[in-house]
Amino acid sequence: MPRQMIYRYGEDRLSEAKVEGWFDPDRAQAFVEANTVTDDDYAQWERTGRGSIRGVRETLFHTDSGQWVLHRHHLGPSDCSPSTWELLPTDHQAVDWLTRNGYTEAVTRLLPDLPAETGPGRPEIGGRVQVRLGDLLPQVDQYADRHGISRAEAVRTLISAGLEHSGS
Incomplete structure (x- = not known):
């Protein structure tokens, strides 16, 4: 041809x-x-x-x-x-x-140098942890609303503050 x-x-x-x-x-x-x-x-x-x-x-x-x-x-x-x-x-x-x-x-x-495809959404920051908060959930949601952050971010912030307070 x-x-x-x-x-x-x-x-x-x-x-x-x-x-x-x-x-x-x-x-x-x-x-x-x-x-x-x-x-x-x-x-x-x-x-x-x-x-x-x-x-x-x-x-x-x-x-x-x-x-x-x-x-x-x-x-x-x-x-x-x-x-x-x-x-x-x-x-x-x-x-x-x-x-x-x-x-x-x-x-x-x-095409060996193509970057690997990533899925939609934010990449995982760490391992997933599932916790039942029971009666604490409304308080966590109120904290998140007051600070304009997501529930997940509120949980991370509160856990971090608790760990700092306990000296760990």
């Missing part, structure tokens, strides 16, 4: 695509999507009268220079959109595509 022009599209994908350069697909590592629509699938749709169904076959390429190019080959009638070759601007988009298509080993092999 000859060199291929690659493009960058706007977020809305409606604006004009900008040429970003070129790459040689034969020299790049290709990852074919997991649930691809094959030419045989499309031929079967044609035979059963469902030929107007459009499909997209995607292949992600990792170039020699470390860039990611997504090829979308549109299947369908002749008026269907042409194939696109899009430069993915971030490694995270490539990671998302690779993960969705079952190439997790490629992520660890090709």
Whole structure:
């Protein structure tokens, strides 16, 4: 396959695509999507009268220079959109595509320096402790309200003050 022009599209994908350069697909590592629509699938749709169904076959390429190019080959009638070759601007988009298509080993092999994903919310500060406060709970909540802090922060503050007072 000859060199291929690659493009960058706007977020809305409606604006004009900008040429970003070129790459040689034969020299790049290709990852074919997991649930691809094959030419045989499309031929079967044609035979059963469902030929107007459009499909997209995607292949992600990792170039020699470390860039990611997504090829979308549109299947369908002749008026269907042409194939696109899009430069993915971030490694995270490539990671998302690779993960969705079952190439997790490629992520660890090709992108070893990516930071580990973190979940939503605040990171844990220490081990979780569950305590039943019983009749003390309303007093803790009042303390938290007076000081404009959360219940958890109030419990930590009160325990810290108690430990300082006891000399520990």
